[in-house]
């Protein structure tokens with residue numbers, strides 16, 4: 001599953017290689033790719049043909065292309081990719097939709113091996129497409145407001161890691177970056193949000209922004225020209241993880257062995273010494 005830094009890398013690639021160009025034609029090669037477009041594949045193809053792409057935008061892990069007032073929203077699912085390349089290259093078996101451009105330059109292909117992802121044409125959606133309007137801003141966008149989030153965290157009465165993964169509060173923070181940010185802020189993942197002080201919340205939100213920014217810098221240049229791959233290696237995962245996936249390895253700060261707990265059918269990694277478990281834990 002791509003996380004925010006990888007999706008932002010793709011967005012930058014789309015901004016560079018697709019924005020400013022006009023779509024010539026659209027071919028939907030598998031109807032599942034546009035299953036949420038209820039008027040059907042031919043209508044989707046007609047809606048996007050001839051449209052000028054003005055920008056590539058993102059909120060959390062969601063990407064969209066602005067076309068005038070409208071938007072093309074991409075849900076990448078588990079295995080979806082947006083690839084830009086030579087329009088004459090062979091069309092592989094997993095290509096679900098193909099966009100060609102009036103300048104006859106590189107085309108855009110939506111490929112998806114498992115077909116969980118899909119594309120939606122959203123009329124009037126260029127600023128923020130309606131299907132993702134309930135998703136809160138992510139820490140890297142200007143609309144993100146730390147004060148508002150701090151107040152909402154206090155009222156929520158939940159465990160802090162669960163809150164970080166709740167996209168109605170804050171978007172774009174997956175399991176990996178939540179654990180890393182909590183470690184940096186020296187906070188246990190099951191800390192009840194209503195017991196957190198203002199400085200603790202500020203420290204945590206600063207850590208979240210820092211972790212995402214570093215990951216973006218590590219992965220932000222990994223796509224080469226004409227080829228954008230949402231599942232591309234970011235390089236961050238191997239080099240810089242302090243606790244995530246590091247069970248029984250020493251904490252880089254104090255040397256105590258990292259602990260893994262079961263959490264929401266997944267895991268939560270923490271340092272027992274730097275992040276002592278609160279007396280009253282919530283998860």
Ligand SMILES: [Zn+2]
Nearest residue numbers: 251254271274
């Ligand atoms: Zn430690």
